[in-house]
Amino acid sequence: xxxxxxxxxxxxxxxxxxxxxxxxxxxxxxxxxxxxxxxxxxxxxxxxxxxxxxxxxxxxxxxxxxxxxxxxxxxxxxxxxxxxxxxxxxxxxxxxxxxxxx
Amino acid sequence: xxxxxxxxxxxxxxxxxxxxxxxxxxxxxxxxxxxxxxxxxxxxxxxxxxxxxxxxxxxxxxxxxxxxxxxxxxxxxxxxxxxxxxxxxxxxxxxxxxxxxxxxxxxxxxxxxxxxxxxxxxxxxxxxxxxxxxxxxxxxxxxxxxxxxxxxxxxxxxxxxxxxxxxxxxxxxxxxxxxxxxxxxxxxxxxxxxxxxxxxxxxxxxxxxxxxxxxxxxxxxxxxxxxxxxxxxxxxxxxxxxxxxxxxxxxxxxxxxxxxxxxxxxxxxxxxxxxxxxxxxxxxxxxxxxxxxxxxxxxxxxxxxxxxxxxxxxxxxxxxxxxxxxxxxxxxxxxxxxxxxxxxxxxxxxxxxxxxxxxxxxxxxxxxxxxxxxxxxxxxxxxxxxxxxxxxxxxxxxxxxxxxxxxxxxxxxxxxxxxxxxxxxxx
Numbered sequence: 216x217x218x219x220x221x222x223x224x225x226x227x228x229x230x231x232x233x234x235x236x237x238x239x240x241x242x243x244x245x246x247x248x249x250x251x252x253x254x255x256x257x258x259x260x261x262x263x264x265x266x267x268x269x270x271x272x273x274x275x276x277x278x279x280x281x282x283x284x285x286x287x288x289x290x291x292x293x294x295x296x297x298x299x300x301x302x303x304x305x306x307x308x309x310x311x312x313x314x315x316x317x
Numbered sequence: 318x319x320x321x322x323x324x325x326x327x328x329x330x331x332x333x334x335x336x337x338x339x340x341x342x343x344x345x346x347x348x349x350x351x352x353x354x355x356x357x358x359x360x361x362x363x364x365x366x367x368x369x370x371x372x373x374x375x376x377x378x379x380x381x382x383x384x385x386x387x388x389x390x391x392x393x394x395x396x397x398x399x400x401x402x403x404x405x406x407x408x409x410x411x412x413x414x415x416x417x418x419x420x421x422x423x424x425x426x427x428x429x430x431x432x433x434x435x436x437x438x439x440x441x442x443x444x445x446x447x448x449x450x451x452x453x454x455x456x457x458x459x460x461x462x463x464x465x466x467x468x469x470x471x472x473x474x475x476x477x478x479x480x481x482x483x484x485x486x487x488x489x490x491x492x493x494x495x496x497x498x499x500x501x502x503x504x505x506x507x508x509x510x511x512x513x514x515x516x517x518x519x520x521x522x523x524x525x526x527x528x529x530x531x532x533x534x535x536x537x538x539x540x541x542x543x544x545x546x547x548x549x550x551x552x553x554x555x556x557x558x559x560x561x562x563x564x565x566x567x568x569x570x571x572x573x574x575x576x577x578x579x580x581x582x583x584x585x586x587x588x589x590x591x592x593x594x595x596x597x598x599x600x601x602x603x604x605x606x607x608x609x610x611x612x613x614x615x616x617x618x619x620x621x622x623x624x625x626x627x628x629x630x631x632x633x634x635x636x637x638x639x640x641x642x643x644x645x646x647x648x649x650x651x652x653x654x655x656x657x658x659x660x661x662x663x664x665x666x667x668x669x670x671x672x673x674x675x676x677x678x679x680x681x682x683x684x685x686x687x688x689x690x691x692x693x694x695x696x697x698x699x700x701x702x703x704x705x706x707x708x709x710x711x712x713x714x715x716x717x718x719x720x721x722x723x724x725x726x727x728x729x730x731x732x733x734x735x736x737x738x739x740x741x742x743x744x
Contacts, residue, residue: 226418227425228690234671236430246425269674271375271690 216255217278218263220248224274231275234266235259248274327357328645329503332617333727341617341730342660345648354634361503361641363618365648367655367679369631373623373644374686381623381642383413392622392641401500401513404521407558408565410621410689417688420562424692427479427539433695436475441703443474448711455739460718464735467708468578471700472571480563481538482527493519494572495724501568501620502727520567524560566693574697576615576731579721581705583735584609584662586717594664595709599702606701607667607681611656614647614683618728621689646682647730655679672698714740 218238220231227246231239238259240251255263267275325331328348337344348355349365356362364370373381389396389406396402405411409420426432447467454461469491477487493516499505500513528544535541543559584605585592594605622641629636636642651659656666656679666675673681673694684691691697708715718736 223418226688226690227421227428227692229428229430229695230671230673230690232430233673233695241425241429241431243429244426245422246429247422265671265674268678269671269680271686272688273375 216260216263218250218252218255218267219276219278220250221274221276222247222249224272226272226274228271230269230271231266234269235262238263239266325352325355327359328352328355328363329357329359329361329618329643329727333502333504335725338723338725341647342651345645345651348645349648349652354631354636356634359503361643362636363643363645364631365645365652366632367649367652367682370644370646370649370682371680371686372631373642374682374689377623377687377689378414378417380626380629382626383411383417384622384624384641388624395507395510399500399510399514400521401497401510401517404517404561404564405501405620407561409562410565414688420558421688421692423543424539424562424566427542428692428696430695433699436478436696437699437703439478440471440475440700441707443471444700444703444707447471447474448707452711455712455737458738460736460738462734463582463737464575464579464721464732467704468575468582468732468735469571471578471704472574472697475696475700476567476570479539480527481531481536481540486523490520490523490567491571493517494568497568498572498726498729503620504727517564520564521560524563525556527563528556528559569691570693572729572731573615574693574700576729577610577613577697577701578704579732579735580613580615580730581606581609581701582708582715582737583721584612585705585709586715588662591662591664592709595706600669601664602702602706603672603698604664604667604669605705606698607670607672608662608664609701610683611650611666611675611681612660612662613730614650615730616683616728617647617730618643618645619685620728644682646685649682712737712739716740 220239225247227241227248229241229246229248231248232241238250238252238255239248241248264277267277325348331337331344332341345365348363353366353369354362354364364373384392384406386406389402393399393402396406409417409424412420447470451461451463451466473487473491474484477484480487496509496512496516497520500510505513527540531538531541531544535545540563543562585595591605594601623643625636625638625640625642627638649655653659656675666677667681668676670676673684675681680686684694715737716739718738721735722733724731724733
């Protein structure tokens with residue numbers, strides 16, 4: 216898994232640093248978030264997805280597929296209980312009917 | 318809500334009525350259940366469901382824009398002549414990207430998580446000093462106004478340090494904050510607006526002088542830093558912009574923090590069975606703080622204008638293009654669709670979570686969301702986290718001396734006084 220911050224979009228809230236200081240930090244001159252890990256260790260996958268979902272301006276993008284993840288996914292298609300919980304939480308956060316379009 | 322019948326003409330007027338000051342939540346609940354996309358008589362819209370508010374906050378800068386400079390007069394006929402409304406219009410809260418982004422990044426340097434963490438020891442010292450100051454009177458059995466002596470004093474001291482201002486200057490400026498806040502409500506009277514303008518003139522003059530002092534004698538503070546940014550970039554950050562930015566931070570910075578400290582102390586006193594959260598580790602303290610913020614948002618609804626960029630349909634109601642949409646954060650935080658049994662004070666909702674998110678993955682709305690997320694959120698959290706366990710440890714027999722007095726306000730839930738005493742001391 217990799218994670219990127221859209222630095223044009225970043226609103227400098229620091230929320231990702233609060234959620235996961237091991238993966239994100241803020242640039243000194245302007246508070247813009249940056250990623251401080253090249254690839255996300257397995258142990259932080261759930262937390263990184265959480266940070267991405269909680270970012271107030273959705274500036275964090277998680278790139279799930281790398282070779283290791285694909286192999287693991289095909290070998291074990293069922294998400295772990297922790298991940299399933301997280302996906303459920305994510306569904307609740309994005310209720311239907313709020314795209315705001317007419 | 319028996320007294321509220323089938324329709325409500327103007328929820329803003331209801332929220333401003335003295336009858337709602339003590340407990341506006343039954344009305345908010347009625348509104349959320351019966352008229353969640355409320356159109357007031359004035360044409361303003363008010364959203365009260367968590368999901369709708371969350372969506373609108375995230376869509377700010379996209380589906381919603383800030384008012385154009387010439388447009389303000391349409392919403393505030395007195396804007397042309399009011400100093401306070403003009404200042405409000407020129408703050409970062411009324412700007413869209415890219416101007417918003419540029420200004421936000423100028424101030425963010427002093428509000429990074431690391432910078433706020435660096436302030437923690439000084440905040441802790443200020444907390445201890447203020448509590449020490451209250452102790453003699455309390456121990457003599459006298460009542461002490463915890464709001465004035467602690468809740469309001471702490472953020473003032475913290476802000477004085479951030480701005481590089483003498484503490485006495487900050488205490489002087491703080492006296493004029495309430496009149497300004499009253500002038501910014503949607504139903505402010507002419508005398509209220511005149512009082513706000515006189516107070517704003519004083520703040521402007523003070524900050525004008527402060528900027529000159531920092532220009533000749535820069536120190537390590539936010540004003541010196543912004544003056545530096547200004548001088549490097551003279552075309553785009555005027556003295557007027559700088560002053561309105563400081564004015565905005567002053568207004569946003571401590572009435573809200575003070576009210577949340579007050580609400581936290583009231584929660585400690587009302588729910589002694591929940592005090593254990595403040596006696597353990599930082600995770601428990603954080604859970605208590607987040608629950609206080611959720612249950613009593615100091616900002617009931619935002620004065621920031623969100624102008625619909627297009628017709629927007631929410632819950633079967635069409636909000637027309639160019640309508641001014643406000644979000645009733647305090648109602649969203651008590652929406653049972655987001656927080657089960659929402660009136661209950663239950664820090665467990667936030668135990669071990671990422672700050673601002675419940676164990677169910679719901680966002681606590683008091684700091685907003687989206688591009689206008691409160692720049693001082695973490696500063697407020699650290700002040701609360703450093704205060705509450707110390708209050709609990711220092712004064713375990715703290716009790717109300719009299720019922721607290723609330724500051725009448727259309728959009729804030731703040732206090733005028735919170736008199737406390739120690740149980741078993743002088744009666």
